[in-house]
Structures are given as C-alpha cells and as structure tokens.
Amino acid sequence: MDRKRDLEDKIAALLKLFPAVAVIGARQCGKSTLARKLLPDWRYYDLENPNDYQLISSDPVAFFSINSGRVIIHEAQQYPELFRVLRGVIDADRNRKGRFLLTGSSSPEIGKGITESLAGRIATVEMWPFKQGELFQRPLSPLYDAIVSNRGMQALTDLSSTVTPEQSARVWLRGGFPEPAIHAAADHAYYKLWMDNYIRDYIARDIRSLFPRLNINNFRRFLLLLAQFSGHQLNMSEMARSLEVSVSTIKDYLDIIHQTFVWRNLPPYEKNSLKKIQKAAKGFFRDQGILHYLLRIADLDALLLHPVAGHSFESFVTEEIIRGLHCTMETGLEFFYYRTVDKSEVDLVVEGFFGLLPIEIKLNSALKQQDLRGLKNFIHDTGAPFGIVVNRAASIQQPAENIVQIPVHYL
Template identity: 45%
Template sequence: MLARNLHNKIESLLQQFPVVVIVGSRQCGKTTLARMVAPEWHYFDLERGSDRDLISRDFDFFFREYPHQVIIDEAQSLPQLFTELRGVVDSDRTRRGRFLLTGSSSPELLKEVSETLAGRVAVVELGTLTMNERHTLPLSHLYDVLNNPTLSEHLTELRNLPVRLEYKQVLDHFLKGGYPEPTVVGSDQFQWQWSEQFHQSYIMRDIRALFPGLNVESYRRFILMLSQLSGTIINRSEIGRSLGVNESTVRNYLDIAQGTFIWRNIGSYESKVIKSVVKMPRGYLRDSGLLHFLTDTYNREQLFSRSGSGAAFEGFVIEEVIQGLECRITLPWHYSYYRTRGGAEVDLVLRSPTGTIIPIEVKFGTTVKGGDLHTIRNFIEQEQAPYGIVLNNAEQVKMLADKVIQIPAGCL
C-alpha cells in the first residue's frame, strides 16, 4: 500500500474532532487510507448489504455496540446516519477520534455534514496519487517553504530544492494519472482497460444513482467535451450551444462534475490594481490519466502531438500543487488564475493564509524564453508579490530573472 500525504493530517484531526470525513472520487484510495490510519477500528461498508442493514435497522443498537473507533465507508448513501451521529457525538462531546467516514459524492455528503455535524467534524479531500506518493517519496520541501511566514528566506530555500524525479517519470505520471489500482498493477493495457471501466461505472452507475432525472447521454458528451477544454476558460453558453442544452443545464453539469471530484473550477483573480481582468472561471479534469483516456492519448508520441497537452499539463501541475498545500494543517489557501482582456495570463495565483500573493506559471517545455516572463514580472510588480515561480520540465532550479525562479516539475 502506498503512503498518502494526508495520513498525518487525518491522524492529527482525529485528536481534535469526534468525526473526520474523507471525501474524494471513486477509486482514489479513501478506504485504503482510512484503514491505514485506523487499522484496528471496526469497519463497515454501506455498499455492502449486510453492513447497511446492520446500521440502518436500529441505529441505537448499532451505536451502543460500536460507540467509537468506527470506520463507515460511502457514508453519503445513508443520509439518516448524520442525524444519528450528531446525537451520539453530543452525548459525550469531550471524546475525540470516534468516527472516520468516507464519501464519494460531495453534494449530498457535505450538505448533510454542514447541516447536522457543524462543529463536530473535520472534512479532508483526497485526490488521486501525486507524483511523490507514486514514487514513495516524502512530500516536497516546496510546501514547507511556501508555508514559512519568513518571506526573506523563501528564494534561498527554493534555490536548494532537489530535483527528485526524472523528466521521463514526470511524463509517465502525467500520461497515466494517479488512480491507485492501475498505478500499482503497472500494465499499460490494464491502465486503459481500467480507465474504460471506471468511466462507464462513473456515468452509468454513480451518476444515474445520484441524479436519477439527469440525461445521462447528454452528461456523457459533456464530460467528453470537458476533456477537450481542460485547462481553458469555461464559456457555459458556448458549451450549451454545442450540446444543444441551455446555460443553466451546463452550470448544473459543471456542479455535478466538481461535486463528484472529476473536475476542479479555478476562479479568476480579483485585483484592486488591474481592472481589465477576465471574470469567467477556468477548470480542468483533476486526473490527467482520465483526461488522456478520454482524448485517446495513450503514449508519449500522441502526448507531444496533441494540441491540448500544454493546457493539460498546466492542470496536472496545478492539481499537484493544490494537493501538496492541502495536506498540511494550516488555514485555507486561496487559488485563482489571472487573465486580462488583452490576453496576459498567469496560470495559478496562490494567496497564503497570511495574504501573501505568489504567482505561478506552468510550462510544458524545458526552456523559458525571456519574452515568456513579461506577464509574471508585471504581475509581481503590480500586485507587490515577493516573487514568482515558473514550473516546467527543465533539469535544474535557477533564477530566470529578478524575483522569478524556475522550479522543475521533478521537484514536486
């Protein structure tokens, strides 16, 4: 079993809260992680009929028998559970670390959690495997640096980041993505067969069950369209015209894709200085392997010939960075992108819990031309950012200009 970056955070949260919920897409490793964190706890799976009957038949009896140290898998499938849990937790509010829940659908799960377990629960979101998890490496020191409030030390520390992964390892993870099962098996043939089964199960089982009134065929075509638009600004009206549906339906589809952890929306940066900022959100499919399956990109030759690979790589790296930041116990970071009506763009703008702004440009290539730095340097000056980062496939960390540092993706 591969170690996950969130392991220590979940252990810490269990010492602070009676209930911790792990959310994430199907097959991303939530159950495995829960059982790694709490191997001695009682385990129940609500998708297994006998476990579901045992819990739902008589909640009072179940919680008398199992009052603490309980893992409940796929908790969103039994909404009553949350109301019952509130009573159990409130009967002994001083006891921490009692229940560890997992769930694959955020709309229902987070609604129930926020309404019934507010103040009693911590929610963590698990993605697919990051590069360091796949290669059994510790979390990159980059995230220690970004979380260090002493800004004067940042560039010195960043210059010393080791490049831990080779270019071909980065490309391989970008191509295949991070779903644990095909990663562990390691077979290219199994990778694509698994992806086909996952896609069919997601559309035909999960979406049908969660949204019974939805036009499943229209939503399937929408997901295929998103794979082509990953990493770009999302124009809902244009998507609606292509699908033959209205903009409200497209908005609903986007909410579903994000709520089932397939898609991530990134909002536009709000500047007090720059007024000509594009306001529409952009987004990307969160697992690059699923994206490449949907776009029939099965090898490196196809990867380099596909016109959308640069935008897809941006999404891949942004997801790596967000997951790396989210696995620490800190106040929330804020993520956005910056684009002016004139076309100047920064792929990711980080705002730290203390308000520090750090712009990040992502490049699929191995070199950076001087003209490529114009936008990020202007952004640093206008927004008074301490420095900016270019994440690409270069071989070494180096300063590209004053306050602009190149960091290879192999450092992540």
Template identity: 40%
Template sequence: MNYYLHIMIERHIQPLLQTLLTHFPCVVLTGVRQCGKTTLLNTLGSEWHHFDMENSADRQQLLADPDLFLRLHDDKLVIDEAQLAPPLFSALRVAIDRDRARKGRFLLSGSGSPELVTQISESLAGRVARVEMSPLSLSEAWQQPPSALYSLLTQGAPMPELQAAALARLTVQQVRDFWFAGGYPEPWLSNSEEFRNLWQRNYIDTYLLRDIGALFPSLNRDRFRQFVALLSQHSGNIINNADIARTLGVSEPTVRDWLRIAHDTYLWRHIPAWDRSAAKQLVKHPKGYLRDSGLLHRLLRIPDPQMLATHPVVGKSWEGMVVETLLRGFENAGIEVEPFHYRTRGGAEIDLILEGRFGNAQLLPVEIKLTQHGDKRALRSLSEFVATHHCPLGLVINNDERARWLDERILAIPAACL
C-alpha cells in the same frame, strides 16, 4: 507492480488525518472513487471497527437502529461510503454530543455526493473536520516523501531555502510517465497497459452510469456523457457556458448544473477568475481542468506518450497536471489555499494565482511551462503582477533539472521537485 506494493504506498495525507483525529470527535474523508480512501482507512489499526455501507449486511445493521448502533460502537468506528446511510448523521450528532470532549471517535468516508456535504453542514456543523483525498500525487506515485517546498512557501522562507528545497527528486521520464498515466492507484501500479486501458474505460462508464445516475436520477446520462467528452476538449481553457450550451443544444443553466456536478464529484477542477485588481480590465470567466491527466488522455483518445507529445492539447494537459499536483501537495500538508487564474482583456495571463498565507504575503502567482527553460520575455505578465501586487515571490514550474532565479523575485523550479 503488485497488489502488495499497492497497499504499502505511503499516502501523504495520513499525518493530517491523524492530527485531525486528535482534535475532533469525527473526521470525514472525502474524495473521488478509487483514489485509495478504503486502503488508507485499513491502515488505521486493529482497534478500529470498519463498516462499509456498500455492503448490504453492514448497511442493514446500521439502519435498523442508528442510535443503538452508535451506542454499541461509540469509539474507533469507521463507516465507509457514509452517504449511502442518510439516517446515520442525525444519530451521529447525538452520539458526539453525548461526550463532546472525547476526540478521534468516528471516521467517515464518502465519494462525491451532495447528500454527504449537506448532511455534514446541517447535522454535524462544528463537530467534524473534513479533508479531501485525491488519487496519487506525483511524489506519492514514485514513493517519495512529501516535498518541504509547500511548508516553506507558507512560512515565507528565505530565498536560498526555497531554492535548496526545489531539488529535482525524479527524472524527467518519471514525471512524463506519471503525466501520461494519471494518479489512480490501481492502473498506476499495474504493469499491463491493456489493464490500464480497460480500467480507465470502465471507470468512466462506472462514474457516468452508476455514481452520477444514483446521485442525480433525473439526469440525462447520455447527454451528460457528451458533456464530459466535450469538457475534456476544454480542459485548461476559459469556460464559456454559452458556447458549450450551443454545441450541445442545451440551456446555459443546464451547463452550469453539469459543471457543478463534475466539480462536486471530483472529475473537474473549477478555477475561478482572479478579479481583485481595480487597475486592470480582467476576464471574469472561469477556467478548469479535468483533474486526472490519465482520464483526460483516455477521453481524448490519446493512446501513448508519443502522440501526446505532438497533440494540440499537450500544453494544457501539462498545465493541468502541474496545477493538480500543486493543489494536492498543499491539501496533503493541511495548508489552505484558494486557486484562481488571471487574464486581462489586453491578453496578459498567469496560469495560477494562489491565495493563502505565504509568509507576510497573501498571493503566490505561478506560471507553468512545458519547456525546460523559462524565457524572461515570455514572463512579462508574471513580472508585472509580482511588482504591482508586491508579491515577494513568483514561481515558474518547468522541466528544468534544477531551480534557477529568473529575476530578483521569480524562481523557476522543476516539476520533478513537487
């Protein structure tokens, strides 16, 4: 695949971005490095003026006099990597308030940065909309339109509609190719396996040595590298800070700080425990996933899909990819959901509990299976949760060829429909 194809891939978040620009004077697009933010911004049209804060000339032009700069560029202004120009934000607040009713004037982008989040919450509160962009989703990677399933779930659509929308749009091989490679656009679109390996290795080094070092200058990068390697081994598992601290020879507060850094820079997906049940003794520890399956496999030194198929992490890797695909689908559709995991001290477990609006319900429990067919006996925890919490629906996501009802309120759908 070539670069031309890269710039032509349709990103499912684009309609949401355009909608937000019609309602807010400023929109902030955040996301991990190399997920495609700049490429997306370049599709906005020639009326938009672009300035990149990683370009020293652009940065100096803005920082020389931020207020004057924004008076000269008071409409259709894109500022890429905005976190590198902190004085921008207070000047932007003044520029927005000068004409608060005018929408779609400013569009900022930025990688994971506490500085960016702080400036948005302190300087631009109430004036901006923030949206997170991820690497390619499963359907984006294979240039499929967004699945209708996400909106139907939130509408509480009738069961036949849900089943009809859950048609497999991809082959099992396509799903497995994406699962192994991950969703970063540049390596995904390369035909060279050598390039993919080199890209992933250098991406990890850049993330660890450049981004993290710049954002957290006092961080011990060698120890943090060890932490990230260890984190890959815990992807999909309950996270016990004390165990990780003992392994690395650091304090528990240090581990908490490092987990926060990994989550805030979009490397790690923190999944808290669901603890709303008074009738059950629940495990309160969180779990989490390395957000990109390709980077996970690189860190675990899994060189090919054949080794992945027999590796001890195969089930957790698959689970993490499906969780991330689901959450990206809801995010791209502008649908707000909160992810949790569920485990009782008696051993009952559900991979994912989504809190949001699902028709008249607020909970959607999801079980994820690598196998083709779901076993009803293995889904006892899901069935009990659906009954206890009066959920109209529970989902099983597997590798089947089509959607099937496993129970009156449990629908199994293929990952290839997402």
C-alpha cells in the same frame, strides 16, 4: 497498492483534535485503503455493502450505543441520516476526540451532511489519486511547508527532486488512480479496460444515483466534449450549442462533475483593482489520465505532439501543487487563475494566510523572458513578494530577481 499517502500524518493529527474526520474524494482514489492502513484496529463498515448498510440504517441509535468510537464508515453519503445521528452521539461526549473516520465520494450529499449536522465536530480532508511522489514512495517535497510557513523565495532554491523526470512524465500521462497507475507499466490493456470501466461506472452509478432526473446520454456526450475544453476558459454558449442544451444545463453539468471530484472549477482572481479582469469560467480534469483516455492519447510522444499538451501539463502541475498544499495543516487556502483583458496571465494564484503566490506553468524546459511577463505584471500590481515558474527544466534556477524556476519533478 499499500503505499504511504501524504495525507496520513495530517489525518492522524486531526483525529487528535476532532471527534470525527471525513476523508472525501473521487471513487477509487484509495480512501478505503488509507483508512484501513492508518487505523487497522478500528471497526470498518462499508455502506455500499448491503449487510453493513442494513446493520447501521435499521437502528442507528442502537448501533452507535454499542459502537461509540474507533469506527470507520466508508461511503457515508449512502445513508444521509447518519450525519444527524452522529451529531447526537458526538455531543453526548463532546470532549472525546478521534472517534469516527468517515469517507465519501459524492460531495453533494456528504458536504450537506457535514455542514448541516456536524459543523464544528468534524474535520474534512480531501483525498485524490496518487501524487507523483506517492506512486514512487518518495516523501512529500518540503516546498509546500516552505510556502505556507512563509520562509521566502530563498527557501525554495535549495530543494531536491522528488522523482525523476521520467517518473513525473509517467504520472502526467497515465494519471494517478492507484490500480491503473501501479499496473499500467506492465499491462497497458488493463489500463485501458480500467479507465473505460471507471468512466462507465461513474456515469451509471454515481451520476444516475445522485441525479436521477439527469439526461444520462447528454451527460455522457458532455464528458467527451469537455475533454476538448479542459484547461481552457470555458465558452458555455458554444458548449450548449454543441449539445443542443441550455447554458444553465451546462452550468449544472459543470457543478455536478466538480462536486464528484472528477473536474476542478478554477475561479478567476479578481482582486487587482488596477486591471480589467477576464471573468470567464476555467476548469480541468483533475486526473490527466482520464483526459488522455477520453482523447485517445496512447503514449508520451503522442501527448507531446497533441494540441492539448500545454493545457494538460498546466492542469497536471496545478493539481500537484494544490494536493501538496492540502497535505499541510494550513487553512484558508484558495486557488485561482488570472487573466486580464490585455492578455496578462498567471496560470495559478494561491492565496492564504502567508499572502499571495503567483505560479506560471510552462511545458517547455527553456524559459524566454516573455514567459515571465504575466508573473512580473502580477507581482508589480499586487505586491506579491515573489513568483514561481514550473516547467520541465533540469534544475532550479532564478531567471529574475523575484522569480524562481522549479522543475515539475521537484513538486
């Protein structure tokens, strides 16, 4: 599983700029493997290992007096006091860069530690399961650098494919968690067992430990219900009635699953003053393999025939694009969806220092002009320079003057 990750160059660059870097993301997405591969000569401590936890927590000041740099601390959120101690260690030699690499898989604790104790001293990078090119050891598409460097639509027409259509479909169907993604092709039984254990462990370990007062049975039912809503605007009242809980409980559950990197809440883009905007919450499972496992979708044919196919493909593409953009050194990136009361829609709106980029996502390989209506309206209303359509076409095309079609296997 020792594959190059697209974030490696970014993390190496940030270690030259900051005393510490935190790599956060879902469990089993490869954080520990990346850290050890990128920094093989650094000392490695895992706070889920009782011996390492005792070594650091029993006397953290003494530990860091000996280990003042070149240290990897895995699952740092297990010892929240760590962040306060690190602040003093870093401030004692503030100009020294590249001293600590922290990893974490539970956003509430590690996020609080970073913002309250290490602000300005640490750079945070979010990691994910394999992007489609990472699984097949292909370099990151130049698409993302072209977007953030604001080189315009013409720079996107000369791209080449990252993977084959078949490889892209495999990652969409099975997801990108390293262990099942690598072994699933040879052993489907292993894939199912891994997914089942991952979901059980996520509920039993992460959720129970982070939120000990939570009703675990209700939360398990919530996950199964959420599979029916992934990729949709969320009707929280309907969800609350189905589970016989309050709407505020549903909001809490959505916040929990978002903060533990399993789900992405996508806010509405509300800055178009010319139109009335629908403001309902929208979100999706970040890894479509989890969604398809929960829905018992076994193969690509079954997926393409399933009512969830369009929303699942949209979620897969959205996540691929977000991951690709986060591999760049660009800051201030924000992601939205857009829908007006008159049903003008754009699946993904990216906002950054480069401006606005609307992206429409279609499962089919052939475009109809009506598929472009939402993009054209958004471009007209906001002055965005151009838009992108991502679908399963064979090659890049330009279906309108200010719109470029990019196949999913080019991402």
